[in-house]
Amino acid sequence: GVTAVVHLRPAELWVAKSQGEEFRFCLGPLGEWIETQIKEVCLYEPAQIEEVTFGLIPNVVGEQMQVAALVKLKDRVQKSDLIKAFKGEYNESGAQYPVYLSEKYAYVIKDLQTFAVAPKIKQAEMAESVNRPNAQGTGMEALLKLTDRQRHLVVMFEPTVLAAHVQFILDKPLHQFADRFLDFFNAKQIETVAWSIHVGSEKFHSEIQMRNKTSVTKTVLQKQMKQ
Numbered sequence: 001g002v003t004a005v006v007h008l009r010p011a012e013l014w015v016a017k018s019q020g021e022e023f024r025f026c027l028g029p030l031g032e033w034i035e036t037q038i039k040e041v042c043l044y045e046p047a048q049i050e051e052v053t054f055g056l057i058p059n060v061v062g063e064q065m066q067v068a069a070l071v072k073l074k075d076r077v078q079k080s081d082l083i084k085a086f087k088g089e090y091n092e093s094g095a096q097y098p099v100y101l102s103e104k105y106a107y108v109i110k111d112l113q114t115f116a117v118a119p120k121i122k123q124a125e126m127a128e129s130v131n132r133p134n135a136q137g138t139g140m141e142a143l144l145k146l147t148d149r150q151r152h153l154v155v156m157f158e159p160t161v162l163a164a165h166v167q168f169i170l171d172k173p174l175h176q177f178a179d180r181f182l183d184f185f186n187a188k189q190i191e192t193v194a195w196s197i198h199v200g201s202e203k204f205h206s207e208i209q210m211r212n213k214t215s216v217t218k219t220v221l222q223k224q225m226k227q
Helices: 019-026 029-042 079-086 120-128 138-144 159-169 172-184 218-226
Strands: 004-008 049-057 066-073 089-091 099-101 105-111 114-119 153-157 190-199 204-212
Touching: 004 029, 019 029, 019 190, 029 049, 029 066, 029 172, 066 120, 079 105, 099 120, 105 120, 114 120, 138 153, 138 190, 138 204, 153 159, 159 172, 159 190, 204 218
Parallel strands: none
Antiparallel strands: 004 049, 004 153, 049 066, 066 114, 089 099, 099 105, 105 114, 153 190, 190 204
C-alpha cells in the first residue's frame, strides 16, 4: 500500500566529479536527505548500490511514513556479509525466503546482489510478496508500467496523500520547496504523478507523467497543465 515511490541509481549518481555529482549538489538539502535515507535504510554506501526503489507507506497524519526498499548492489557479496550488515537475528518463519530482524527493520535476501527492507511489523507481508507482489493503487499501477528503471531518478506519488504528510516526511528547510512543488500538481485534479530524470552526457532528460482523477477529463487537465 505505498503512496510514493522513489527509484534511484546511486552508483551512477555518486561518481566523483561527474554530472551525477553536480546534479546531486543542485538538489541541495533534498540531495542530502536522499543520501541519509540510502545509508540508513540500505546499509551500504551509495557508490555500492546499482539501484534502489523506496516505497513510502503512510501512517496516520502527524507520524512519519514507514519506508520499505528493494536494493540491488553493484556487485555480488557473500551471504554472511549481508547478514552481518543487517545486524539482525534469523527469524524461523517457515517462509520460502528467510527473514532477518533488527531493532527497527526486517530484511529478506533474494540473491547475493538483491535484498529487501521493510518495517519490522511488515516482515511476513514482505516475505510473501517476493514471488507475489502486492497490488498497489490504480494510479500507481498504471504509471509504474510507463516508467523506466534505467533513469537516474524516478519519483512517483499521489498528490493528495503527499500533501497531508509532507511536513512530517521532510526536514523544515524543505517545506517551502515541497509546498510550491505540490501547488503545481493540483491534488483536486491529479491522481498520480511520475517524474523521471536522467543526466545524459549532452542532454538533461526530464519527463512528467500525470494521471487525471475520474472527476476531471483528460483534456481539461492537459489544457490547464499547458497553461
